[in-house]
Amino acid sequence: MSEPFADEIDDIDWDEACRKADVIREFLRRESGPTTTGQIRKLAGELRLSQASAYRLLKLFREGGTVLSLVGRKAGRPAGHRVLDEARDDIIRAEIKRFYLKKTRPSVSALVREVNSSCRVAGLPTPHRRTIVARIEVVDLAKRAKARGEAEIEKSTIAVPGKFEVSRPLQVVQIDHTRADIFVVDEESRQPIGRPWLTLAMDVCSRMVTGFYLTMAAPSRLSTSLCLLHSVFDKSAWLREREIADPWPVAGLPDRLHVDNGRDFRSRAFQRGCEDAGIEIDWRPPGEPRFGGHIERLIGTQMGKLHLLPGTTFSNPDELGEYNPRKHSAFTLRELERYIALDIVGDYHQSIHSSLKRPPIAVWREYEGSIPLRLPRDRMHFWLTFLPEDERTLRPNGIHIFGLRYWSAALAADVGRTGKRRLLIKYDPRDLSRIFVRRLSGNFVEARYGDITLPSITLAEAKASRDSLLAKGKREIDMGTIVRTAIARRQLIDNAQRMTAAARRGKTVSRKPRVDDREWGSLRGVDSSKPVPFVEDTD
Incomplete structure (x- = not known):
């Protein structure tokens, strides 16, 4: 049986696995070379496990590299052995979700009473209070505070840096959507069909575009996921299919994604897929436009390029005047995709960036040899996830x-x-x-x-x-x-x-000779090699 997808895992199990994965990732970033007993002892303390369990989880994570590699593995006990039976464990988790994680903020004592009542109804012994408290603590603090409306606790879990800085490529990638300022036409009828949506991803350090996705559908989990896949994987074959010779060397998993608060970025499957691959997600806080300023400026630049094309709507209706964008539209979706790709790799990446004072591709090349490039351990599983x-x-x-x-x-x-x-x-x-x-x-x-x-x-x-x-x-x-x-x-x-x-x-342009309909009449298109039956005129 193959391992499940991340969004098929129970919330509490997933949160605990994410906690362990974060600790181990930080440990691996901090410690290089063979691990010592002292390092394992320190790791065990951070994981709140025995040294043997910490060593075992470290080995599993080094082999798998994902959150899923840590799911369902309990510390220090043989597989299948549980201190608390499964029935009571399920009752505790269900009551935490149903009763405790509410805006009314029930007390722990009230939760204990609810759990005990449910166990008695099921004919089971009541669990110890410490067991119930331990299950509460497994739930991520930020999620717990948000579900219970504990604003001060939730605020304390959010980092507030004084200045947004990155030190290397793929440390932070920003993704956002925009409605393109241009009408496109149908490939068969060449009639206008509407304005497409562009999903764009950009590396904050080098300002390189890491990937994009163009579609007629409104922003969704699909457009976000396909943009991320385009960002992570090598683009050589993609460029060849579009007959683009210029290089687009960006590939690899980002450490962190900066995204909007839209529902597409909040989908369970997208969140779990990112967490499993070790990609942290930061949602834009309300009222903080600086958070996504880099990608918004890039989107503005790209839309400005489209204002030069037939069918543009411009960014301001007042700019249109008597210009009818539907009437002048000429690009199909496929042609517009190629135009955007050509502009990105042949112009934007090669031009002096106003903030960097250098071309984005030059900055990327400078770091290219030293970037700790991360690619999915199981590329197919990562691909299928999104x-x-x-x-x-x-x-x-x-x-x-x-x-x-x-x-x-x-x-x-x-x-x-x-x-x-x-x-x-x-x-x-x-x-x-x-x-x-x-x-x-x-x-x-x-x-x-x-x-x-x-x-x-x-x-x-x-x-x-x-x-x-x-x-x-x-x-x-x-x-x-x-x-x-x-x-x-x-x-x-x-x-x-x-x-x-x-x-x-x-x-x-060479074309077939025209036929005079007046001379041939209804015989146009008839195979003249076959004899035509003679009909005598009786008039």
């Missing part, structure tokens, strides 16, 4: 999703054994050539197109092609037709743009 998900039934011929069929030889063993159970599917909306299926065993397997000769398309292209086919009355969706339609539409757009551009430059 991808969107769905559930599907395993059919004899594979998994069907988005009108496409996927298959992996590993799924053959599960065919006919899942019953009514639906399997968890992870997918990347930017590349539908593969999905990831969690088997009955708990392990994920990669499943590819049933027809492996088909090229990759995006989720947006698949949906557009499927809608186009359905509009023509097709009830049976064929995977090959969907993908070929998407590719044909791409080629049609490229050819149309090339011919239009050539015509505007005054060049001659």
Whole structure:
């Protein structure tokens, strides 16, 4: 059985594992080389464990490197052994969540009475008060204070630095969203479809853009997660697909993320995924614009570049005058994405930054050899953690999703054994050539197109092609037709743009000879190699 995702872990277990991981990470940053008995003794005191347990957890964390590697491992006792039986332990945790973590701020004594009452109803012995207090202390102090409305305690847990400074790249990365000041058009009809959303990430030290994501959908956990994935992983293949030759060397896990207070940044899955990878999250405090000033200035710079493009809305409606952005819109979402990427790597990274007095890429290169680059230990697990998900039934011929069929030889063993159970599917909306299926065993397997000769398309292209086919009355969706339609539409757009551009430059474009409809009438398009039946005119 593979390990679960972070958002599937109980809150109290997760908070305790995070506490231990923070202590061990600080220990590893502080101590280098082989550990001594004195160092282990000090670590054990910080963990509130025995030296043997501290050594064991240190070994586990060095091997796994994530919070998940510490989940569910109790100190000093064999696996499965508990001082308190599971039934009473569950009652205590449930009563803490139901009764104690409330704005009314019930006392510990009142909680003890509630726990004892629930245990008596269940026919179980009442636990000792110390046991209940210990379970309370496992809950993170800041979360506990916030749930109980203890403002002073919550305030005391928040650091208030005098000046925001960083000493190296990837120490702090800021992420934010903005509605782009430009209308984009549909790839097929070239009609305006609206203004996209841009999610942008920036390294505070070097001012390098670490990644971005452009979408027509409003900000969500998906756009935030895909921006983070773009930030963390190498971008060479991504650049090649967009025919961009300039380098974009940023990659690696940030130590800390500065984000807004939006719901997308507060999602359980996003928080747990960051915590598991050792990424701390700082949410922007209300009324403190300085907190996200770096990323907001970068967003302003990027929007200023878009004001030069056809279809711009400018940042102020008064600037529009008689200009109609919908009428003049020309860029598709895919074209705008490439334009933004070209501007980032070919202009912004190479230009003198007003604060640094140097190009961002020069600052990054200066630190590049000494940056303690952190990459996910299990890259696939990290990738899957942040991808969107769905559930599907395993059919004899594979998994069907988005009108496409996927298959992996590993799924053959599960065919006919899942019953009514639906399997968890992870997918990347930017590349539908593969999905990831969690088997009955708990392990994920990669499943590819049933027809492996088909090229990759995006989720947006698949949906557009499927809608186009359905509009023509097709009830049976064929995977090959969907993908070929998407590719044909791409080629049609490229050819149309090339011919239009050539015509505007005054060049001659070869085309098929026109047919005079007046001469041929209804015979236009008829195969003239076949004899036409003669009908005598009886008039």
